[in-house]
Amino acid sequence: MRLIVEKMISLFVFYRPALFPLSQKGFLTFRPEDLHNTNDLMKGGVPMNDLLEAGIRTLQKALAGGFTTSRELTLAYLERIAAHDKRGAGLNAISELNPDALHIADALDRERLIRGPRSPLHGIPVLIKDNIATADQMHTSAGSLALADSYAGRDAFVVQQLRSAGAIILGKTNMTEWANFISTAMPNGYSSRGGQVRNPYGPGRFDTGGSSSGSGAAIAAGFAAAAVGTETSGSILNPSANHSLVGIKPTLGLVSRTGIIPIATSQDTAGPMALFVEDAAILLGALTGVDSEDPATGASAGRSYTDYTPFLDKSGLRGARIGVVRTFADDVMTDDQRPLFEAVLRILQEQGAILVENIRIPSEQETWDSSVLYYEFKSGVNAYLSRLPASFSIRTLGDIIEWNKENADAALRYGQDILEKADQTGGSLTEAEYLDSRLRDLRQSRTEGLDAAFDQHQLDCLLFPHDFGADIAAKAGYPSISLPAGYEPSGNPFGIMFTGRAYSEPLLIRIGYSFEQASLLRVPPQLQG
Known part of the structure; x- marks a missing residue:
C-alpha cells in the first residue's frame, strides 16, 4: 500500500x-x-x-x-x-x-x-x-x-x-x-x-x-x-x-x-x-x-x-568515533532496556561506526547540585513578568507564590517548595554560593567533563542510553539528540541520546539520521477512543 x-x-x-x-x-x-x-x-x-x-x-x-x-x-x-x-x-x-x-x-x-x-x-x-x-x-x-x-x-x-x-x-x-x-x-x-x-x-x-x-x-x-x-x-x-x-x-x-x-x-x-x-x-x-x-x-x-x-546522510555513521557511556545508566537502566541498548550498539557497528566502549566522564563522580537553577530562576522570572502588559497584576515570583497560596485548592495540589526556595535568593546573582556553583558547573561539565572525554578518546560524540546524561550536557550548554531505539516488552518506548561539542548539530543530525534510516524502529501508538 x-x-x-x-x-x-x-x-x-x-x-x-x-x-x-x-x-x-x-x-x-x-x-x-x-x-x-x-x-x-x-x-x-x-x-x-x-x-x-x-x-x-x-x-x-x-x-x-x-x-x-x-x-x-x-x-x-x-x-x-x-x-x-x-x-x-x-x-x-x-x-x-x-x-x-x-x-x-x-x-x-x-x-x-x-x-x-x-x-x-x-x-x-x-x-x-x-x-x-x-x-x-x-x-x-x-x-x-x-x-x-x-x-x-x-x-x-x-x-x-x-x-x-x-x-x-x-x-x-x-x-x-x-x-x-x-x-x-x-x-x-x-x-x-x-x-x-x-x-x-x-x-x-x-x-x-x-x-x-x-x-x-x-x-x-x-x-x-x-x-x-x-x-x-x-x-x-x-x-x-x-x-x-x-x-x-x-x-x-x-x-x-x-x-x-x-x-x-x-x-x-x-x-x-x-x-x-x-x-x-x-x-x-x-x-x-x-x-x-x-x-x-x-x-x-x-x-x-x-x-x-x-547534513542528512544515510552513511553518516561510517567512521564516526562514538564513546559509549554506560556508567550513567548502570544503576538506572532496567533489565528490559539493556537488550535494546545492546541491539543499538550492533546497528551502529554494522553501519561502520567505531565504538569506544566503557567511556568514563572524568567528573561524573564529583558533587553536583542545582543551586544555579534556584538563583537564576528568580532573576529570570522577575524579568519576564516585568515585561508583561501593565494591566497584568502579577509582577514577581513573590506574587506568584502568594497567588498560589490564596488559591491553594486549585493551584497547589503538589505544593510549591521549589518556588519558595528560589524566592529566598536575592535575585541579583551576586551571592558567593551562586558564583561558586556556576563556575563549578562549567568546569565539571566542560573542561573536566565532556571536553576531557572527547579529547582523551578523540571522539565525535558520546552515546547514552535513553536520556541518561542529559544533565551534564545541559550544564555544559552542549547539544544532544534523542532517537527512538525500540520498545520494552510492555510497549514502553526506549530511546538513545547522542551528545556532541558546542555547535555540533550538523554532526549529530548526520549520525542520528544514519541510525534512524538503518533501524526504522519507531512505531506509532495505537490511539484509544
Whole structure:
C-alpha cells in the first residue's frame, strides 16, 4: 500500500501543471518510509491518516500536488485532537488552540497559489510549548493557573521565526508546571492549568517525561507535524525518549531565549520535537538566528544554519568515533532496556561506526547540585513578568507564590517548595554560593567533563542510553539528540541520546539520521477512543 500511495503522489505531481516551482533544495522529495498505517479515509486519493503520520517533506509534496491543502491538514489535526485529547481518558496534551489557525491556513494556501512556498514549513501546522510567548489570542502560562489569564505583549523570537517561515501555530501544549520547577512532589506532565498529560503509548501506565510532556504526547499522537519544546535539563530529551520521538536540544545560544518563560539563563533553550530526524532538522533551521535581545545568540554567528537538511546522510555513521557511556545508566537502566541498548550498539557497528566502549566522564563522580537553577530562576522570572502588559497584576515570583497560596485548592495540589526556595535568593546573582556553583558547573561539565572525554578518546560524540546524561550536557550548554531505539516488552518506548561539542548539530543530525534510516524502529501508538 505504501508503494501505491508513493506512486499516486509522485505521478500526480509529475504530470499536473505546477502551480509553483519545486524548491531548488528539493524539499518535496518523497520517501515511502514517511507513511505508516492506512485506512479508508481518502482525500484526493491519499489516506489522510497516513498524511498525519508522515514527515514534513511528504506533507509538502501532498500540498504541492493538490492532494490536500493547509486548511484540510489543519482541520484533520483538529479532528484528531478532538477525538483523542480531552474526550474521556484523553491525552490532555493540548493546553490551548489557536482560534486563528484556520484563517492562517487559508492565507497560506492563497500565498502558496500566488507566490509559492516560503520554506519547507509553509502551511505546516506545528505546536509550541505553553511557556513560549505569542502575541495573539492565546495565553502564555507555563502551566500555572496564576498566569492562566496572561497575554504576552509580543511574540517570542522563535515564534517570529516560525511565522516568517510560514508555519501555522496550531496551539500550545500542556507541560509540567513551571517546567518542573515548582515542587519536588509534582509528577511529570502535570500542571494546575492543564491537568495531567498522558503518554499515548500507555495512558496512565507509561511516564510522559517532562517538562515538554504535552509536546511529546501531542506529536507522538499525530496532533501536529512537529512541536517546539524547551529544555533546562532534559526537558526536550526526556519526553522525546518517552514518546519515541526525535528531539534536539541545541547548543545554548543557537536558538533565542527571548520571550520564553525561563528557569536558568545559563541552561535554557528551545528545540524541535518531531517524528523523524529530517523533520527535526527542518524545524531547527527555522528556529535559529541571531537575536539582538539575546546575547547568547551572538556566539552562533557563522556557526548556525537556516537549513540543516544537507547534513542528512544515510552513511553518516561510517567512521564516526562514538564513546559509549554506560556508567550513567548502570544503576538506572532496567533489565528490559539493556537488550535494546545492546541491539543499538550492533546497528551502529554494522553501519561502520567505531565504538569506544566503557567511556568514563572524568567528573561524573564529583558533587553536583542545582543551586544555579534556584538563583537564576528568580532573576529570570522577575524579568519576564516585568515585561508583561501593565494591566497584568502579577509582577514577581513573590506574587506568584502568594497567588498560589490564596488559591491553594486549585493551584497547589503538589505544593510549591521549589518556588519558595528560589524566592529566598536575592535575585541579583551576586551571592558567593551562586558564583561558586556556576563556575563549578562549567568546569565539571566542560573542561573536566565532556571536553576531557572527547579529547582523551578523540571522539565525535558520546552515546547514552535513553536520556541518561542529559544533565551534564545541559550544564555544559552542549547539544544532544534523542532517537527512538525500540520498545520494552510492555510497549514502553526506549530511546538513545547522542551528545556532541558546542555547535555540533550538523554532526549529530548526520549520525542520528544514519541510525534512524538503518533501524526504522519507531512505531506509532495505537490511539484509544
